Amino acid sequence: MSRPRIHPRQALFESHERGTSLPVCDHYAGVEARMRKSLQIQADMADQPLFDVTLDLEDGAPIGGEHEHALLVADLIGSRANRFNRVGARVHPLHHPRFADDVHALLRFAGHRIAYLMVPKVSSARQLQIAVDLVERARREHGVSRPVPVHALIETHGALQDVTQIAANPAIESLSFGLMDFVSSHRGAIPAAGMTAQGQFTHPLVLRAKLDIAAACHAACKTPSHCVVTEFSDTRAISHAATRASRELGYLRMWSIHPNQIQPIVDAFAPVVAEIDTAVEVLMAGQEASWAPIALRGTLHDRASYRYYWHVLERAWRTGQPLPAQARLAFFEESSE
Numbered sequence: 271m272s273r274p275r276i277h278p279r280q281a282l283f284e285s286h287e288r289g290t291s292l293p294v295c296d297h298y299a300g301v302e303a304r305m306r307k308s309l310q311i312q313a314d315m316a317d318q319p320l321f322d323v324t325l326d327l328e329d330g331a332p333i334g335g336e337h338e339h340a341l342l343v344a345d346l347i348g349s350r351a352n353r354f355n356r357v358g359a360r361v362h363p364l365h366h367p368r369f370a371d372d373v374h375a376l377l378r379f380a381g382h383r384i385a386y387l388m389v390p391k392v393s394s395a396r397q398l399q400i401a402v403d404l405v406e407r408a409r410r411e412h413g414v415s416r417p418v419p420v421h422a423l424i425e426t427h428g429a430l431q432d433v434t435q436i437a438a439n440p441a442i443e444s445l446s447f448g449l450m451d452f453v454s455s456h457r458g459a460i461p462a463a464g465m466t467a468q469g470q471f472t473h474p475l476v477l478r479a480k481l482d483i484a485a486a487c488h489a490a491c492k493t494p495s496h497c498v499v500t501e502f503s504d505t506r507a508i509s510h511a512a513t514r515a516s517r518e519l520g521y522l523r524m525w526s527i528h529p530n531q532i533q534p535i536v537d538a539f540a541p542v543v544a545e546i547d548t549a550v551e552v553l554m555a556g557q558e559a560s561w562a563p564i565a566l567r568g569t570l571h572d573r574a575s576y577r578y579y580w581h582v583l584e585r586a587w588r589t590g591q592p593l594p595a596q597a598r599l600a601f602f603e604e605s606s607e
Contacts, residue, residue, distance in 0.1 A: 300330020381414035512538030
């Protein structure tokens with residue numbers, strides 16, 4: 271009698287270890303024409319969302335027109351242009367007078383489809399909790415039946431000091447590093463080169479912040495999201511930065527601020543073919559053995575290596591890499607996850 275095939279996410283992870291698998295690229299747009307273009311690119315790029323779109327209220331709204339901009343963003347999120355329901359929004363900071371209005375407008379008119387809310391300029395774990403509580407009250411007030419994930423920007427000294435507590439907040443799904451504000455908060459002690467594609471990987475204070483955020487996220491099974499590369503026309507720079515963020519610093523996601531950056535980020539975060547091939551072989555054999563230890567090509571594999579290769583395979587799927595039909599059927603196309 272054959273044993274039932276158990277999906278890796280059920281077999282290999284406790285509920286608190288599963289986290290959420292997010293697209294590896296988070297693309298920001300705030301001007302109406304660019305927001306609409308971003309949604310079109312997302313819809314046309316593949317039959318699944320290879321990147322998220324974050325519609326920007328903080329930097330996108332004109333002064334005096336914040337409410338109207340929030341309504342526009344809510345309309346776009348609720349529209350047919352949002353093909354995959356993978357569109358979020360960055361609201362104004364908690365201390366801004368439009369924060370509550372942003373949250374209420376988005377959840378009232380698009381709460382059933384919004385993917386997440388990004389909260390910028392968090393100053394402490396306590397302040398984040400205030401923002402989370404307001405989001406939760408608005409969710410209930412407007413009849414949104416599901417929890418609304420919160421993403422937060424770590425770009426202040428206080429937030430970096432509290433990053434472990436912030437990452438552990440149950441409402442948090444992802445933390446991003448706010449490079450520009452973080453550097454500028456050092457009163458000139460970090461040179462301008464610290465904001466460049468290369469300098470942000472070499473200045474000790476910037477590098478320390480990135481590593482602290484990544485470590486806190488992984489400890490809490492949340493997604494660390496790497497900061498921007500402002501040299502948006504230099505595809506080699508974005509590719510190099512994305513590769514280092516993924517391979518050296520442990521980031522699972524990265525910001526894009528121009529359509530030219532999306533594909534290089536997706537490509538850089540994708541596993542190489544050899545990694546994918548090994549992951550498929552190990553996981554197919556592990557599932558056949560009901561996830562008991564196995565010997566494969568002279569190497570022992572058990573739940574630790576199964577978990578590792580599941581993450582490899584899941585990222586391959588998230589980045590649109592070709593997978594054997596048998597692996598797609600076993601792990602993705604019939605999965606309820």
